[in-house]
Amino acid sequence: xxxxxxxxxxxxxxxxxxxxxxxxxxxxxxxxxxxxxxxxxxxxxxxxxxxxxxxxxxxxxxxxxxxxxxxxxxxxxxxxxxxxxxxxxxxxxxxxxxxxxxxxxxxxxxxxxxxxxxxxxxxxxxxxxxxxxxxxxxxxxxxxxxxxxxxxxxxxxxxxxxxxxxxxxxxxxxxxxxxxxxxxxxxxxxxxxxxxxxxxxxxxxxxxxxxxxxxxxxxxxxxxxxxxxxxxxxxxxxxxxxxxxxxxxxxxxxxxxxxxxxxxxxxxxxxxxxxxxxxxxxxxxxxxxxxxxxxxxxxxxxxxxxxxxxxxxxxxxxxxxxxxxxxxxxxxxxxxxxxxxxxxxxxxxxxxxxxxxxxxxxxxxxxxxxxxxxxxxxxxxxxxxxxxxxxxxxxxxxxxxxxxxxxxxxxxxxx
Amino acid sequence: xxxxxxxxxxxxxxxxxxxxxxxxxxxxxxxxxxxxxxxxxxxxxxxxxxxxxxxxxxxxxxxxxxxxxxxxxxxxxxxxxxxxxxxxxxxxxxxxxxxxxxxxxxxxxxxxxxxxxxxxxxxxxxxxxxxxxxxxxxxxxxxxxxxxxxxxxxxxxx
Numbered sequence: 252x253x254x255x256x257x258x259x260x261x262x263x264x265x266x267x268x269x270x271x272x273x274x275x276x277x278x279x280x281x282x283x284x285x286x287x288x289x290x291x292x293x294x295x296x297x298x299x300x301x302x303x304x305x306x307x308x309x310x311x312x313x314x315x316x317x318x319x320x321x322x323x324x325x326x327x328x329x330x331x332x333x334x335x336x337x338x339x340x341x342x343x344x345x346x347x348x349x350x351x352x353x354x355x356x357x358x359x360x361x362x363x364x365x366x367x368x369x370x371x372x373x374x375x376x377x378x379x380x381x382x383x384x385x386x387x388x389x390x391x392x393x394x395x396x397x398x399x400x401x402x403x404x405x406x407x408x409x410x411x412x413x414x415x416x417x418x419x420x421x422x423x424x425x426x427x428x429x430x431x432x433x434x435x436x437x438x439x440x441x442x443x444x445x446x447x448x449x450x451x452x453x454x455x456x457x458x459x460x461x462x463x464x465x466x467x468x469x470x471x472x473x474x475x476x477x478x479x480x481x482x483x484x485x486x487x488x489x490x491x492x493x494x495x496x497x498x499x500x501x502x503x504x505x506x507x508x509x510x511x512x513x514x515x516x517x518x519x520x521x522x523x524x525x526x527x528x529x530x531x532x533x534x535x536x537x538x539x540x541x542x543x544x545x546x547x548x549x550x551x552x553x554x555x556x557x558x559x560x561x562x563x564x565x566x567x568x569x570x571x572x573x574x575x576x577x578x579x580x581x582x583x584x585x586x587x588x589x590x591x592x593x594x595x596x597x598x599x600x601x602x603x604x605x606x607x608x609x610x611x612x613x614x615x616x617x618x619x620x621x622x623x624x625x626x627x628x629x630x631x632x633x634x635x636x637x638x639x640x641x642x643x644x645x646x647x648x649x650x651x652x653x654x655x656x657x658x659x660x661x662x663x664x665x666x
Numbered sequence: 667x668x669x670x671x672x673x674x675x676x677x678x679x680x681x682x683x684x685x686x687x688x689x690x691x692x693x694x695x696x697x698x699x700x701x702x703x704x705x706x707x708x709x710x711x712x713x714x715x716x717x718x719x720x721x722x723x724x725x726x727x728x729x730x731x732x733x734x735x736x737x738x739x740x741x742x743x744x745x746x747x748x749x750x751x752x753x754x755x756x757x758x759x760x761x762x763x764x765x766x767x768x769x770x771x772x773x774x775x776x777x778x779x780x781x782x783x784x785x786x787x788x789x790x791x792x793x794x795x796x797x798x799x800x801x802x803x804x805x806x807x808x809x810x811x812x813x814x815x816x817x818x819x820x821x822x823x824x
Contacts, residue, residue, distance in 0.1 A: 350712075445713040445720020448814045477741035478733075524736055527729030576815070581720050596719055597726075604816035605708070605723040611743045613819035 263666045266630055270657035271638040276627035277660075278454040278620060284572040291551060291663040292318030292569075295418040297404065297411040299553035299566050300324045300334055302580060304408060304441055310353045310368070316568045317412060317552075322401070323347050323357070324410060327368045334412035335370040336399035346398075357398070370398035406430075407437035409553075409564065425549055426492045432499045432547050435538055436557050440585040444595065447579040449604040453616030455552075455569035456660070458577060461612050462548050462565075463656050465489060465500040465647035466635050471615060474607045478526045485543070488644040494662075495640040495655030496550035500647060504541040531597045534559040537584075548652075550659045558608070560591075561598050573620050579603055673758050673766045677795060680802040681770065685751035688823060693738065696823060697731035701796060701803045706731070708824060710814040711789065722811075722820055734823065744821050747778040749786070751824075764797040765805070774824060776817075787811050787824065 263283060266274055276283065292298060298317040301324050305313050312325040314337055321337035323346065339346050339359035346359045346366070356373065357366040365374035372393045380386030401412035404421040411421055422430055451458055461467070469476065487502035526532070534543060537560065547555040554565040562582040569575050581603070583595050602609045623629075636649025640658055643649045660666075680699075687695045700706065707724040725731045754771030761767075769792050776786035789811040795802045809824045 443718060445709070445716075445718035446814060447710075447720070447722060448816065449819070450815050450817045452818055471743060473743075474737060474741045477737070524740060526733050528727060528733060531730075592719070596721065596724065599720060600724060600730075603722055604818075605820040607737055607742065610819040610821055613816075614744050617745075617818065 263664075265661060265666055269638050270640070270654040270661065271634060272630045272632050273657055274628060274630050275623035278457060278623050279572060279627050281572050283664075284454075284569070286664065287569070288318045288320070290665065291660065293320065293414040294663045295413075295415045296551050296663065297413050297418065297421050297424050297549070298551065299549065299564065300403075300410045300412045301566075302408050302441065302443065302564070303332060303405055303410055304443065305351070305580075306332065308353065310355055311351070312347055312354060313351045314347050314349070315566070317401070317414070318569055321345060322412065324412075325354075325357075325368050332403055332405055332410055333368060333370065334401040334403045334410070335366075336401075338399070339364055340366075340372060340396040340398055341375075364396075366398050370400045372396045372398075407433055408441055409433070409437075409555075425497045428490055429492050429497050429499060429547065429549075432490070432501075432545065433555060435540070435542075436545070436547075436555060436562060438538060438584075441562075442583045442585045442587065444581045444583050444592075444599075447581065447603045449577040449579070449613055450570070451575045451577055451613060451616050452573065453575065453620040454573055455567055455575040456656075457616035457619055458567055458575055458612065459548070459551065460653050460656055461616060462546060462554050463498050463500075463652035464650060465546075465652065466650055467615075468647065471611045472608045474601075477524055478529075479523050486645070487542075487544075487647055489642055489647060489649060489652055491640060491642050491652060491655050494659065495652075496659035496662075497548055498652035498655060499545065499547045500652065501542050501546070502544040502647075504543055530594075531600050532559070533594060533598070535591070535594065548656075550656070551663075556602070558602055559598050560595050561602050562595075563602065669761050670758055673761050673768075674756070676797070676802060677758065677766055677768050677793070678756055680795065681753065681756070681793070684804075685753065689749050689751055691748065693735045693822070696735060697728045699804055700728070700731065700807070701798075701805050703727050704731075704804050705806045706804070706809075706823070707807075708809040708811065708820070710811045712814045714810055722816065723823065738821050742821055744819055745778050745780075747776050747822070749822055749824075750775045750777070766795045766797065766802075768793050768795065772824075784817075786817060787813070791824075 266272055300315050301313050306326040309326055309328045312323050315322050323335045323337045325333050327333055337345050337347055341362055341364045344359055344361040346357050363376035367373050378386055401414055404411050406421050485502050490499040545557040552567045556563045564580050566578045583592060601607050633650040633653055636651045640651050640655045643651060684699050705726045707721040709721045713720050725734060752773040756770040759767045759769055769790055771790045773788040774786045777783040792808045793804060794806040796805050
């Protein structure tokens with residue numbers, strides 16, 4: 252794979268000037284998938300790795316992925332967090348092959364090469380051979396064989412890693428406005444309530460787009476409308492980072508404005524059902540405002556979710572050109588009283604792989620993936636809200652954040 | 667000895683009825699396998715081993731069971747599919763008066779309309795069943811999936 256491939260490769264010419272259209276080959280091309288690993292995931296981005304509360308003690312580690320790259324997120328002896336490529340510098344074996352654990356140093360099981368928690372090679376088994384025979388040659392220098400180490404930044408307990416030395420610090424990467432919406436949710440110490448993983452039968456970008464697509468929400472996920480538990484025309488809007496890469500979509504309890512979705516004949520409104528038990532819809536305001544739903548994306552692989560009292564981070568991992576994994580880390584606050592914990596657990600029926608208002612996102616990407624395959628040069632269109640990438644106050648009937656995603660993707664991929 | 671044998675046969679027959687009802691798409695009967703305030707939850711081995719309380723799906727009381735099925739029938743969108751539950755080893759772990767505790771292993775094969783057929787989940791259930799005049803009823807059913815990965819989505823109960 253060469254450097255020129257993305258920019259000058261005639262196979263990957265974007266069909267329009269802007270991002271109001273996207274070709275289907277973005278979801279189906281295997282070479283493009285390989286290029287994304289290098290230019291995007293290992294490019295000028297901050298990838299979400301995990302939460303610092305998952306590795307509270309020195310030596311605690313958790314394994315994860317940045318694109319296809321296996322990563323170890325580890326708490327160092329002095330309390331910092333490091334992110335290292337989970338690949339031995341010798342023969343390339345995974346070093347940590349369990350999801351989590353505690354270690355004093357990192358030892359590869361294959362040939363016992365040992366690294367410290369900074370990734371520095373500290374030991375080579377039989378380095379000097381046995382009985383004066385074998386071992387490494389005189390030119391071997393340990394300093395040439397350290398683990399690949401990522402830049403790491405932690406913000407409000409969210410740990411991010413970057414392969415790029417050039418990309419700006421995390422705060423500048425997402426901008427003040429979206430920093431404020433992280434601050435809004437992470438107001439006090441967090442507690443992990445559990446994990447879900449959902450295997451999505453589609454290219455990772457179809458799920459990334461889905462999160463930015465506030466247009467689909469009331470049309471695909473009709474649970475609320477079916478059971479009449481919310482007005483379709485509540486207040487809210489879309490915020491975007493200056494470069495369009497990251498977004499926030501939110502809904503708040505305010506008097507309705509004259510929103511088009513309110514008049515749209517939604518499939519569910521034909522019949523009205525009532526919930527026998529609406530306890531999972533209870534919302535205790537806890538973040539100092541009236542926002543009921545807030546979905547924030549941080550390019551390329553993180554969603555920060557507040558849906559009523561359901562707090563979660565969702566990490567997106569590509570698993571091949573037509574498969575991806577979505578890992579939900581569901582959160583509460585450390586000081587939750589037992590009844591608050593119970594409320595969160597009950598409300599989590601709304602989200603996750605079996606979520607009343609989220610399960611459809613598991614299958615809809617697969618519907619696109621299967622249909623896209625036949626015709627890589629055909630295109631999707633994204634006309635809602637014009638062709639630009641602007642914030643939208645009051646209306647979520649727009650695809651501007653999706654166009655922003657493609658802008659970020661194109662800038663990384665130079666396509 | 668006789669108590670255990672009776673309990674075993676009763677639970678076995680009851681769980682067979684439960685699995686048949688789901689596999690035959692008689693989901694409107696689902697709530698009736700539980701007591702009025704019965705509880706159901708699906709979680710993963712990972713969450714259990716880490717002592718984490720999160721469920722993938724949970725219901726308490728007939729109302730929530732019915733809501734799940736109404737949503738499945740009317741609101742939720744998914745590619746049509748059916749389950750085939752394959753029961754595994756059943757253990758009776760306790761008999762206390764009219765309440766029987768049991769554990770069993772299971773596999774579910776999922777088949778879509780297009781014919782795509784694959785192992786969907788496997789794991790174990792922990793069931794607490796009360797013998798009532800109206801027959802056995804689940805007080806509590808906990809389904810612990812071996813894998814945390816749910817392929818696409820989970821909508822039909824296990």
